Amino acid sequence: MVEHFAILDAVSHGWPLAQPGLMGQTPTIDAETANRLLKPFTLKVAVQAILAVLLSYGLLLSIRSLINAISEKVPRRFRLIIKQSMPFLKALVLVFTMGYVLNLFFNLNGPNLIALTGTIALALGFAFKDYASSIVAGLVNLVEGPFRMGDRVQIGEHYGEVVDYGLRGLMIQTPDDNAVTIPHSSTWTSPISNANSGQLEAQVVTEFYFAHSADIGRVVDILYQAAYSSRYTQLKLPVVVVVKEEPWSTRLRLKAYPMDARDEFIYKTDLILRIKKACARQKISYPQVPTLPVLKIDS
Amino acid sequence: MADNAFTTTLTQLRQNISTWFSRTPAVEMIEPLVDVPPAILKQFQASVLKLSVPDPYQQTIRKALTEAIQEWQMNPELENNSLVVLGRSVEDLAPILKASLQQDEPGMPDCEVRFFLGGYQRPVAALEIPQHLRRELEPKPDAPQEEATLSQPCSTNAAPLTQTDLEEQELPVVMVVPSLEQCFLRCIQGWEGIEYLQAMATQDTSKFWVFGCNHWAWAFLERVCKISAYLERTVALPKLSGEELQAWLEPLQETALEMAAGDDESRPQLTVEPGLETHWASLSNAASGIASTAAQLWLQALKLKAACLTEEGVLVDALEQVELLCTKPAHPGLMSLEVMDRYVLHSLLIHREMTRSQLALSLGEAERTIRSRLQVLRREGIIRQRGRRFTVHPAHYPKIYSELSNNNFLVGEA
Numbered sequence: 001m002v003e004h005f006a007i008l009d010a011v012s013h014g015w016p017l018a019q020p021g022l023m024g025q026t027p028t029i030d031a032e033t034a035n036r037l038l039k040p041f042t043l044k045v046a047v048q049a050i051l052a053v054l055l056s057y058g059l060l061l062s063i064r065s066l067i068n069a070i071s072e073k074v075p076r077r078f079r080l081i082i083k084q085s086m087p088f089l090k091a092l093v094l095v096f097t098m099g100y101v102l103n104l105f106f107n108l109n110g111p112n113l114i115a116l117t118g119t120i121a122l123a124l125g126f127a128f129k130d131y132a133s134s135i136v137a138g139l140v141n142l143v144e145g146p147f148r149m150g151d152r153v154q155i156g157e158h159y160g161e162v163v164d165y166g167l168r169g170l171m172i173q174t175p176d177d178n179a180v181t182i183p184h185s186s187t188w189t190s191p192i193s194n195a196n197s198g199q200l201e202a203q204v205v206t207e208f209y210f211a212h213s214a215d216i217g218r219v220v221d222i223l224y225q226a227a228y229s230s231r232y233t234q235l236k237l238p239v240v241v242v243v244k245e246e247p248w249s250t251r252l253r254l255k256a257y258p259m260d261a262r263d264e265f266i267y268k269t270d271l272i273l274r275i276k277k278a279c280a281r282q283k284i285s286y287p288q289v290p291t292l293p294v295l296k297i298d299s
Numbered sequence: 300m301a302d303n304a305f306t307t308t309l310t311q312l313r314q315n316i317s318t319w320f321s322r323t324p325a326v327e328m329i330e331p332l333v334d335v336p337p338a339i340l341k342q343f344q345a346s347v348l349k350l351s352v353p354d355p356y357q358q359t360i361r362k363a364l365t366e367a368i369q370e371w372q373m374n375p376e377l378e379n380n381s382l383v384v385l386g387r388s389v390e391d392l393a394p395i396l397k398a399s400l401q402q403d404e405p406g407m408p409d410c411e412v413r414f415f416l417g418g419y420q421r422p423v424a425a426l427e428i429p430q431h432l433r434r435e436l437e438p439k440p441d442a443p444q445e446e447a448t449l450s451q452p453c454s455t456n457a458a459p460l461t462q463t464d465l466e467e468q469e470l471p472v473v474m475v476v477p478s479l480e481q482c483f484l485r486c487i488q489g490w491e492g493i494e495y496l497q498a499m500a501t502q503d504t505s506k507f508w509v510f511g512c513n514h515w516a517w518a519f520l521e522r523v524c525k526i527s528a529y530l531e532r533t534v535a536l537p538k539l540s541g542e543e544l545q546a547w548l549e550p551l552q553e554t555a556l557e558m559a560a561g562d563d564e565s566r567p568q569l570t571v572e573p574g575l576e577t578h579w580a581s582l583s584n585a586a587s588g589i590a591s592t593a594a595q596l597w598l599q600a601l602k603l604k605a606a607c608l609t610e611e612g613v614l615v616d617a618l619e620q621v622e623l624l625c626t627k628p629a630h631p632g633l634m635s636l637e638v639m640d641r642y643v644l645h646s647l648l649i650h651r652e653m654t655r656s657q658l659a660l661s662l663g664e665a666e667r668t669i670r671s672r673l674q675v676l677r678r679e680g681i682i683r684q685r686g687r688r689f690t691v692h693p694a695h696y697p698k699i700y701s702e703l704s705n706n707n708f709l710v711g712e713a
Contacts, residue, residue, distance in 0.1 A: 077705045201707075225487045226487055229485045
């Protein structure tokens with residue numbers, strides 16, 4: 001470690017490392033560099049550092065629970081805005097804590113900072129490659145914003161709502177109420193599908209299949225009316241029905257938005273229940289599984 | 300010597316302390332105020348129902364109708380033959396339209412006004428609405444031929460009247476349907492009645508149609524059946540200013556006197572403190588200019604000096620005169636609403652009034668599921684029940700409006 005500092009310090013001052021006369025003086029330079037870089041280590045400093053780390057940990061926990069509690073209490077309109085502030089607040093706490101703790105142990109002036117950054121980068125590069133990659137990916141995601149807190153995303157095989165955004169990874173809550181932690185680094189390579197992109201609404205597609213003989217015009221009408229009359233539907237957004245012919249049935253896809261993306265599955269259930277009831281009233285037929293002739297094989 | 304000094308100091312200290320505790324307050328203490336006894340409030344509530352329709356409402360409707368009829372008469376084939384009067388979900392438009400369209404009122408255009416569906420209430424089976432409307436609006440088989448011709452809108456043979464035809468007619472006929480929200484229910488096939496009405500109004504251009512509708516229902520119908528494409532001319536009831544509210548609520552001050560005079564002589568005379576200009580402006584602001592909300596907030600802002608009431612909560616008989624004081628109008632507190640409460644309130648505000656079974660059908664829930672929430676909302680005073688029908692209490696409307704708006708619901712005008 002000391003050698004690294006010495007080398008970096010020498011480079012930053014433009015000293016020729018290969019000069020034979022200077023090689024003999026290296027220990028003297030190392031000691032000076034170390035003295036210049038490090039602050040005296042005392043018990044008080046250690047206690048201060050520990051307190052700072054504990055305080056920041058407490059703050060991070062408080063931010064998480066406070067923001068979650070407030071965002072669930074306020075009207076829906078403000079829920080995502082409040083949730084989205086969580087990663088930034090956490091990042092702010094982490095940056096301040098790191099700055100404070102480093103300042104306790106190191107003299108953070110210009111040249112020292114360069115030396116220190118290089119050293120930390122090297123150390124991280126070798127020892128915590130994946131961890132560093134996740135942190136960097138987390139920071140990049142924070143800036144680029146492919147998803148935010150409260151969004152409903154699909155990353156790899158996992159789908160759910162982003163409920164936490166940490167230093168190393170994000171946590172999503174699946175529809176089955178499982179919490180899945182995904183490292184930020186996996187977002188470098190995995191495609192991210194975002195259903196609502198910071199909005200409260202996310203499109204819900206509900207599929208229906210009817211017999212070719214069914215009055216499809218009437219069915220389309222029922223589907224539109226079902227969407228408009230559902231209590232979950234966001235009426236400010238469009239409702240669309242797409243029809244497609246399949247060999248064994250006519251497929252209809254009802255595309256509509258619930259007022260809250262969280263209602264996705266209960267919304268689908270509501271639509272299906274009411275559409276089935278209306279279709280039963282109108283005697284609209286569903287596709288039948290074709291019955292194949294039974295072949296008798298004489299032995 | 301030292302003992303004397305000590306005793307003197309102690310005495311002074313004791314005197315000072317006793318002076319502090321026995322000191323008479325420099326400012327007269329504000330007398331505590333209490334709520335008006337329910338019996339008196341009930342009489343006021345009854346008087347509110349008897350209040351005439353506010354003048355600005357009537358004038359706005361008459362003016363809009365006069366202009367609309369004139370333009371339609373000038374060009375009956377191109378101009379829209381309808382006018383929709385938009386109100387808030389806590390206002391009953393039927394009496395407002397009835398009072399505004401009285402033919403003997405000044406400013407009313409010359410026309411023959413026919414009221415339909417007065418007091419019409421949505422049937423239990425909402426899918427029967429179109430049949431109900433047909434029965435009410437279409438000519439009876441035994442009706443005179445002339446009447447039948449005039450009111451046969453859906454007949455494709457009925458050609459629109461020309462200018463000459465209109466001139467030949469003595470008076471234009473104005474058909475009034477006071478409550479569009481009673482003609483539909485938010486469920487599959489629930490707004491076929493509206494489609495029937497809009498087809499009727501657009502096809503029969505020989506008559507002029509006036510519809511009453513609340514802003515929430517209008518916003519909903521606009522999304523689901525593009526109603527403004529058919530009934531394009533609308534007029535919204537104005538927001539009442541402080542002065543207008545003062546003028547409208549003035550008869551309630553006389554009510555207090557009548558209440559006192561009507562009973563035995565031993566009872567004290569009741570008067571209402573005339574509010575300052577700022578009080579009425581504040582009332583208008585709190586009520587968003589809505590007459591029904593303002594009346595309720597005004598009643599809730601009336602207070603009595605605590606000394607005027609006995610321990611049993613009745614007026615002290617020994618007093619000759621009791622003055623009801625107008626405190627600053629404020630919205631009543633709204634409990635923390637559950638998710639289902641919001642859906643119930645949204646549905647009620649769209650339909651203005653509904654039965655429990657209609658609510659259940661509209662929300663796609665079983666009646667037993669919503670029964671408990673209705674009970675809680677009623678107990679909290681957020682909704683009212685008249686017979687089997689539920690409506691939103693006007694005093695809570697401004698807060699419910701912002702609550703639903705902030706929760707991403709489609710809302711009408713405040």
